[in-house]
Amino acid sequence: MYDNNQNVVVEKNITLIERNKCSELTDKLANEVRVALVYNGISHTVMLASPRDLEEFAIGFTLSERIVSNVNEIKGVDIEHVENGIIIHIEITQRCFMDLKEHRRSMAGRTGCGLCGVAQLDDAVKPIKIVDSDAVFNMDYLPGILEQAKAKQTNFELTGATHAALGLNNQGEVIYVYEDIGRHIALDKLIGAFSRRNAEKPAAVLLTSRASFEMVQKAASADIGILFAMSAVTALAAELAEKSNITLVGFCRNSRANIYSHPHRLQHGARLQEAAAI
Incomplete structure (x- = not known):
């Protein structure tokens, strides 16, 4: 049976060299495992991921990669442990499966690359999806949320090796937190x-x-209207956010934030005017 809490952090005895002195201690490492996604019995891709919240990952990946258009087209998710990793069996509707077979390509996922294995340039860019979101967010909540984010990243606190995606409500509360060694996978789990x-x-x-192109593309697939990033925003991400009607904000830290697109969803005391930063 699948254990949702297994082996996310592993311990290893190491030698520490500090100020020319050696000492023996136990270090905590973020675990990463091979995770194969199999649709209706046909292998689609292999990713490296943290071995937790894998059903959420399977659903989020299937939606964000537009293998299905809505969650009701996912008929079942079954997780199987094998000697070399984990296999996630995902059952989708026959129509979606036929579309997937037609467009299927060979991919190999890595933690630092969102487009690994894409064979054709056209495969890297999905059709622009226009986000229909009436969400608003008061930027006065952001400093407190950033403080909460530190405390809620338990795996990062232990290992320093994971990313997180946090879902926020419009009262400034953190309602979801998902961590993974892969930033794309953390977002998929949240989705x-x-x-x-x-x-x-x-x-x-x-x-x-950071908010790179594929992170904005996943946000658009999930109809996320406001996307904050604690690190940088790439030029292609900003361009896609503008076209997709996503409010994209980068460098959210140290009481500042850079707004790259669609600031109309953001409030700061009074509603923000058209601006590039606050």
Whole structure:
């Protein structure tokens, strides 16, 4: 049976060299395992991921990669442990499966690359999806949320090796936290969590990583209207956010934030005017 809490952090005895002195101690490492996604019996891709919240990952990946258009087209998720990793068996509707077979390509996921294994340039860019979101967010909440984010990243606190995606409501509360060694996978897990039936959809999402093109593309697929990133925003991400009607904000730290697109969803005391930064 799948254990949702297994082996996320592992311990290893190491030698520490500090100020020319050696000492023996136990270090905590973020675990990463091979995770194969199999649709209707056909292998699709292999990712490296933290071995937790894998059902959420499967659902979120399937939605954010537009293998299905809504969660009701996912008929089942079954997780199997094998000698060399984990296999996630995902059952989707026959129509979606036929579309997947037609467009299927060979991919190999890595933690630092969102487009690994894409064979054709056209495969890297999905059709622009226009986000229809009336979400608003008061930027006065952001400093407190950033403080909460530190405390809620338990795996990062132990290992220093994970990213997180946090779902926020419009009262400035953190309602979802998902961590993974892969920033894309952390976002997929969050998407999978709130896409389930009767789950609360966040008003905004905060990434502890940079916001690159594929992160914005996943946000658009999930109809996320506001995307915050604690680190930088790439030029292609900003361009896609503008076209997709996503409010994209980067460098959210140290009482500052850079707004790259669609500031109309953000408030700061009075509503923000068209501006590039606050």
